[in-house]
Amino acid sequence: MNIEHLVGMANDICDYFAAESDRDAAVAGVAGHLRKFWDPRMRTQIIAHLRSGGAGLSELARLAVQRLADDERKVA
Amino acid sequence: MMSIAEKDLGTPAAEGGKRVTLTIDGFELSVPEGVSVMRAAALAGTRIPKLCATEMLEPFGSCRLCLVEIEGRKGYPASCTTAVAEGMVVRTQSDRLAGLRRGVMELYISDHPLDCLTCTANGHCELQDMAGAVGLREVRYGYDGVNHVYPRRDGEANPRFVAKDESNPYFTFEPSKCIVCSRCVRACEDVQGTFALTIQGRGFDSKVAASQDDSFIASECVSCGACVQACPTATLSENSLIEYGQADHSLITTCAYCGVGCSFRAELQGDKLVRMVPNKNGHANHGHSCVKGRFAIGYATHPDRITTPMIRNSIDEPWKIVSWDQAIAYAASEFKRLQAKYGKFSVGGITSSRCTNEETYLVQKLVRAAFGNNNVDTCARVCHSPTGYGLKTTLGESAGTQDFDSIERTDVVLLIGANPTDAHPVFASQMKRRLRAGAELIVIDPRRIELVRTPHVEASHHLQIRPGTNVAVLDALAHVVVTEGLIDEAFVAARCEKPAFEKWRAFIADPQHSPEALEGELGVPARTVREAARLYAKAANGAIYYGLGVTEHSQGSTAVMALANLAMATGNIGREGVGVNPLRGQNNVQGSCDMGSFPHEFPGYRHVSDGAVRASFEKEWGVTLWDEPGLRIPNMFEAALDGSFKGLYLEGEDIAQSDPNTQHVTAALRAMECVVVQDLFLNETAKFAHVFLPGSSFLEKDGTFTNAERRVSRVRQVMKPKAGYADWEITQLLSNALGYPMHYRHAGEILDEIARLTPTFKGVSFDKIDRLGSIQWPCNDQHPEGTPVMHVGEFVRGKGHFMLTPYVPTREKVNARFPLLLTTGRILSQYNVGAQTRRTANVAWHNEDMLEVHPHDAEERGIKDGDWVGLSSRAGETVLRARVSSRMQPGVVYTTFHFPDTGANVVTTENSDWATNCPEYKVTAVQVARVDQPSAWQQRYRAFDRRQQQLLPEAGADAGAG
Incomplete structure (x- = not known):
């Protein structure tokens, strides 16, 4: 899928969770949202995008996608 | 009558x-x-x-x-x-x-x-x-005297005689038969609340007049038909009654238009529908209706109906009429071929809010059990998905909290992003009645909607915000509640999670959320925001009603949560007269969501990753189910464009007209190898389809619809399906052909299965609905007759959960190139993509979409009323006619999307709600300019449309035997 759109969607989610003053909760919130609502193909793609530099991802989005990658590794 | x-x-x-x-x-x-x-x-x-x-x-x-x-x-x-x-x-x-x-x-x-x-x-x-x-036996006065009956008297024209008024397409007014009982006038006032009719003159000169003695069509009449129903004589009669005569029997069914879900008696002669009469005992409408539900039903028998299955290899080929067996076998073989070639996840399905619960349930079952993936979505994605997310997160259930009758106990109505007099007219009449009886009204809307000021109703405050600032205004209202000591502390302490509340209170109290700080952003005086907040918070019973003007934004879900926060903070939840009430666009938006047509959840809003829930479905369905969320509608388009999504089964949904950024959608459709459309008409999406399965209208099948108040009502078959099968039967045929057997004999058996698998529907059945008339879920052992008001005593999730609601301005910003904001909506006489209403006499009121432009913006661009104007955004350009209107604020233009040729969605963008991907239909940066020819898109559209019509078989052709 168009990675720019996925990056935009991830950043939009982060814009919401950025209001959370507890940074760890914000990261967990975004990662949980991606886990719950994104098709695995989209998650795989955004994780791969982070690994190849993560262009366009906000700071919170980078942390959250990293958290998502860690969580998925644990599950697998 | x-x-x-x-x-x-x-x-x-x-x-x-x-x-x-x-x-x-x-x-x-x-x-x-x-x-x-x-x-x-x-x-x-x-x-x-x-x-x-x-x-x-x-x-x-x-x-x-x-x-x-x-x-x-x-x-x-x-x-x-x-x-x-x-x-x-x-x-x-x-x-x-x-x-x-x-x-x-x-x-x-x-x-x-x-x-x-x-x-x-x-x-x-x-x-x-x-x-x-x-026992009248004689009339001693004779008939020769002064009268209203005869056109001529004593050889002269009779000045009291008034000829028939046949200007309304649906009913005739014959004044010579009038007995001046005032029932029509009172129905227009008390029932409908439009005040279009009056008694003109005095004594023997008294007569019924529409507006200033205008014809009905030219008057303020909204053609709801309440006067026709109230008339004790033939003075006001349905034209269908005049044409066919009176019905001999009737069946109770549920309207297939908006989310009010009115109950009707379909009155019939044999299987010929004579007229629809709103059911006096209907729990949602109490005997009232609007122009759509009562009159706009001719589409069901329109010659455009396609009643034979058709297939073709490519969209450039003519359609071939085939038998049901051939069509189903072809569709199934294509889906199997695609899954074998491109993988299990390369196909999916889309259901519609126009389908019954049973149909929607069956489509998601087919996708999950027969396709073996979770690529199923519904058109609620593009309207109320943020309601599901927002209310579930805060209150614990993805549904409105009240029944409609709750408004009878409301003191202050907070109406945001909804225009009920056009989009939910029957509930609007009930709301107007309550407002006339003294309840106060706050309207938050970029447009000056009718309820801001209409006969005997005037909003106390109209917060005419800039489009895209809902969250900002709701934060400002909450700020006033928090900082002026208007919180219902006892309610919050008893009913809500304390840490989340405290976090929210600190967040919202920040001066950045004050009405003064946000005044420039909102374009509304801070004092007005403060007064509105006080009015709502201090009301004995304050009730929130909202619509797509809240959800269809990049922050739709945030806004819904902000509404729930407001209701919880002021203790306005959990009893009659209060609550958070989403006004659903289509008849079965609530139901389609309830039935598990979202890719991440099973019926009853339970995530596919929940092992226990999944196990219950696996046991009943006899298959192993996928435990990961599937693709949402916009994700399907993206996946189609990257080549990983190849086949789609659509039931009752016209994504090529209704979804944003039309050119993106049609490109995605062209990229698929098998598009199966099940519908009444060759809709816009069907022009890109390879298999057409002719569907049935709501008059031709059994099932249930669930309206905006969670009310499950029966849809009853009043005539046999024109194409041979009810829609649930077609899905069943397809599933069987795909190798996953389904053997329902009646729609009621599907509902029974839903009840077995869904705790909130446990007690729902055809029998019980027949007995009670309708049932509001949850219907279970604790609430065997349903639940009119939810969250009484305790929230569904236990404690109410306050969510933070940061205001994040949309990415869609005006600039020198696109200096205006476009917002979209509906009008009374047309419905959604217009597939139904465009094929009725409702075009008498609205036969094209117009662009409403404020006089200032019009003058700057040299635009006069009726001019052709180009409407362009970064997504595309279309051309339509302008209507100069001061309902708009300067800088904001408005249109509807009822006609495909308008291409309103060519202009809208794929920006979407952060949580649910609900499109941001309500905010698009645009430019408007006078033009003298259709846009390039329209020229391409018209050529394509012409070509597709030519590819249809000749009328009357059929598949023959087989």
Whole structure:
């Protein structure tokens, strides 16, 4: 899928969770949202995008996608 | 004319439990306190003669037929306006009463035509009935005198005679038959709340007039039909009644238009539908309807209906008519081929809010069980998905909290992003009635919608915000509540999670959320925001109503959570008169969401990763189910464009017209190898399809719809499916062909399965709905007859959860190139993509989408009313005609999306809600300029449309045997 759109969607989610003053909760919130609502193909793609530099991802989005990658590794 | 099936007890029922005992004609009876003598007598089986009284209206006491004698009272009081009293002794008949009534009838008949045998109302005319009831045998006055009946009198034109008004496409007004009982005028006022009709003149000159003695079509009349239903004679009659005659039987069913979900009696001769009459006992509509539900049903028999299955290899080939077996086998083989070639996840399905619960359930079951993935979504994605997310997160359930009747206890209505008089007209009438009775109204909307000021209704505050600032204004309102000590501390302490509340309180109290700080962003004076916040927070009962103007934004879910926060903070939840009420766009938005048509959850809003829930479905369905979320509609488009999504089964949904950024959608459709469309018509999406499965209208099948108040009502088959199968049967055929067997014999068996698998539907069945009329879920062991008001005593999730609501301005910003904001909406006479209403006489009111432009913006661009204007955004460009209107604020333009050729969604972008991907239809940066030719898109569209129409088989062709 168009990675720019996925990056935009991830950043939009982060814009919401950025209001959370507890940074760890914000990261967990975004990662949980991606886990719950994104098709695995989209998650795989955004994780791969982070690994190849993560262009366009906000700071919170980078942390959250990293958290998502860690969580998925644990599950697998 | 009233329904052929309903009894009219003359005056409305009374509320309250107290009863009084009285004697009528020597018999003692006990009736509810507050009812009229007329109703009391009717309850006991005695029909006192009447003309101006009807149960749908407050009594008026003008016809003087219903006179009675009451012991101890002088004269002959009208039984309709006289309330019962303890110990009252009433006589409904005596020689004196008979003489009086006969005298009154004699006068009526002396100014009424005597064409009973050829009259529309013959056999169901209340005037005729009363003439019989009072024993009228002669009219001593003759018919030659001054009258309203005959066009000519004494060789001259009769100045009192008024010719028929046939200007309305659905009903005829024949003033010569009018008895001036005022029922139509009162229905227009009390029931509909439009005040379009009046009695003009005095005494014998009195006559019914629409607006300033205009024709009905030119008047303020909204064609709801309440007057036609109220008329005791043939003065106001449906044209279908005039054409066909009266029905012989009726069936109760549920309207297939908006989320109000009105109950109707379909009145029929054989299987020919004569007319739709709103059901007096309908729990959502109480006998009222709008122009769509009552009249706009001709689409069901429109010649555009496709009634034979068709297939083709490519969208450039002509359609080939085939048998059902061939079509189903072809579709199934294509899906199997695609899954074998591109993988299990390369296909999916989309259901629609126009489908019944049973149909929607079956499509998601087919996707999950037969396709083996979770790529199923519904059009609620593009309208109310943020409601699901927002209310589930805060309150614990993805649904509105109240029933419609709750508004009868509301003191302050907070209406945001909804235009009920156009989009939910029957509920709007109930709301207007409550507002006329004294409730106050706050409107938050970029447009000056009708409810801001309409006869006998005026909003206390209209917060005319800039499009895209909903969250900002809701934060500002909450800020006032928090900082001015307006929180219902006791409620919050008892009912809500403390840490989340404290975090929210600190967040919202930040000065950045004050009305003063946000004044520039909102374009609304801070003082107005403060006053509105105080009005809502201090109300004994404050109720929030909202629509797509809240959800269809990049922050739709945040705004829904902000509404839930406001209601919780002020204690306005968990009882009658309050709550958070989403006004759903289509008839079964609630139901389609309930039925598990979102890719991440099973029926009853339970995530696919929940092992116990999944196990229950696996056991019932006999397959292993996928435990990961599937693709949402916009994700499907993206996946189609990258080549990983190849096949789609669409039931009742027209994504090529209704979804944003049309060119993106059609590119995605072109990229798929097998698109199967199940619909009534060759809709816009079907032009990109390879298999067409002809669907059935709501009149042709059984099932249930769930309206905006969680009310599950029956849809009943009143005629056989024109193409042979009800939609659920078609899904079943496809599933069987795919190798996953389904063997339902009746839609009721599907609902039974839903009830077995879904705790909130546990007690719902066709039988119980038949018995109760309708059921609001949750319906379970604790609430065996359903739940009108939710979250009483405790939230569904236990404690209410306050969510933070940061305001994040949309990415869609005005600039020099696109300096205006476009927002979209609906109008009364048309419905959604217009597939239904465009094929009815409703085009008399709205036959094209117009662009509303503020006079200032129009003048700057040299645009006059009716000019062709180009509307361009970064997504695309279209051309439509301008209407210069001060309903808009400067800088904001508005249009509807009812006609495909308008291409409103060519202009809208794929920006979407952060949580749910609900598109941001309500905010698009645009430019508007005068033009003299259609846009390039429209020229391509028209050529493509022409080509696709040519590829249809000749009318009358059929598949032959096989």
